[in-house]
Amino acid sequence: MPAFQILKEKLHEGMVFLTVRGFLDAHTFEELEKTINDIFEAGTYKLAVDLSGLDYISSAGAGVFIGAIGTAQENDGNIVLMKPSPNVKEVFDLLGLSQIFTFKDTREEAVKALK
Amino acid sequence: MGETLKDRLVVSNDTKHLIVVREFVSRLIRQSRLGPQEENKVILAVDEAVTNIIEHGYDEGAEGSIEIEVEAGEQQFKIMIRDTGRVFNPESIPDPDMKEHVQRGHKKGLGIFLMRQIMDEVRYKFRDGVKNELTLVKYIR
Numbered sequence: 001m002p003a004f005q006i007l008k009e010k011l012h013e014g015m016v017f018l019t020v021r022g023f024l025d026a027h028t029f030e031e032l033e034k035t036i037n038d039i040f041e042a043g044t045y046k047l048a049v050d051l052s053g054l055d056y057i058s059s060a061g062a063g064v065f066i067g068a069i070g071t072a073q074e075n076d077g078n079i080v081l082m083k084p085s086p087n088v089k090e091v092f093d094l095l096g097l098s099q100i101f102t103f104k105d106t107r108e109e110a111v112k113a114l115k
Numbered sequence: 116m117g118e119t120l121k122d123r124l125v126v127s128n129d130t131k132h133l134i135v136v137r138e139f140v141s142r143l144i145r146q147s148r149l150g151p152q153e154e155n156k157v158i159l160a161v162d163e164a165v166t167n168i169i170e171h172g173y174d175e176g177a178e179g180s181i182e183i184e185v186e187a188g189e190q191q192f193k194i195m196i197r198d199t200g201r202v203f204n205p206e207s208i209p210d211p212d213m214k215e216h217v218q219r220g221h222k223k224g225l226g227i228f229l230m231r232q233i234m235d236e237v238r239y240k241f242r243d244g245v246k247n248e249l250t251l252v253k254y255i256r
Contacts (some may be wrong), residue, residue: 003134026166027130056137056155058162059229063222070220087155094156094232095225096213 004028005053006035015046015114017107021053024061033064040068045077048110052083057091065101078102080110120147123184128169128177128200136165136183140194147187148255157192157253160233163226164196164249172200172247189255191235196249202241205230205249 004022011017016039020032039047049065051057069079080102084092092098104110124139126132140161144154165181173179182197205227216225230237236252 023134025130025133025162026170027133056158058133058159058166059225060166060222063225066217066225067220067222070218090155091159091229094159094229097217100213100217 004031006032008035008039010044011048011111013046013111013115014044015048015111016044017048017050017110019050019053021055023056024054024064025056025058026060029060029064032061033067036064036068040071040075045072045075046114047072047077047079048082048104048107048114049079050082050107051088052085054085054088057088059091059095062091062095062097066097069101078114080104080113082107082110118188120187121185123182125180125182126165128173128179128181128198130166130169133162133165137162139183140185143185143187144192147192148189149187149192149253150255153192153253156233157194157251160230160251161194161196163229164194164251167203167205167226168196168198168200168247171203172198191255192253194251196251197246199246202247204239204241205237206239 002022007019009017024032065079072079082104102113104113120143122143126136137158140158141154144157168181179198179200184195186193208227210228211224234251235254238250240248
């Protein structure tokens with residue numbers, strides 16, 4: 001299995017659904033940053049990101065979401081995070097990001113939050 | 116008195132080695148008396164320390180090595196991280212205001228904050244112009 005993997009799926013109503021798996025650290029964060037920047041450049045600012053397959057995140061990985069959420073919100077969009085594992089959620093909690101990001105458990109709830 | 120667990124790992128200054136560093140720390144935590152609830156956090160603190168050295172300790176393209184030494188006993192789990200890069204004192208970095216960080220889209224500078232949040236001691240020593248040494252300690256309660 002690769003150390004890090006991103007799957008991108010376009011949803012209707014100008015939303016993109018991303019699934020990230022593996023380890024999101026200082027070695028892999030640029031790949032996610034580029035994917036999100038490409039989505040923004042294509043004019044989509046509503047993102048749902050499934051974190052259920054993410055085994056590990058460091059501040060470099062969390063930094064991608066910190067860097068992107070402002071741009072998304074300025075363009076009438078948002079980033080909704082889904083189903084982080086306890087280890088990944090713990091890092092968002094430690095960084096004080098759990099109040100800043102919206103977390104949802106299902107794709108339906110994420111889509112609803114992004115509308 | 117229980118035995119002291121000791122081991123060390125040396126990696127070059129490349130982020131591709133972070134996975135090896137995390138596996139090394141994970142293995143030692145599991146052999147130590149530190150509880151499993153601390154495993155992810157202590158691994159993260161070491162990852163952040165090593166990432167900072169890789170990103171800030173050396174000029175781009177310059178090769179360097181980073182030594183990670185673990186000593187764990189009855190009372191504490193201690194990690195010493197040594198490098199020969201630029202002098203960097205984490206005590207000089209203030210804690211971030213996260214709302215401002217998010218508003219401004221700042222992505223960096225969070226590693227030291229995490230180290231301080233997670234570890235009971237974060238100490239820095241610059242030794243005789245030879246090595247930087249960062250010591251991270253987690254008490255075993």
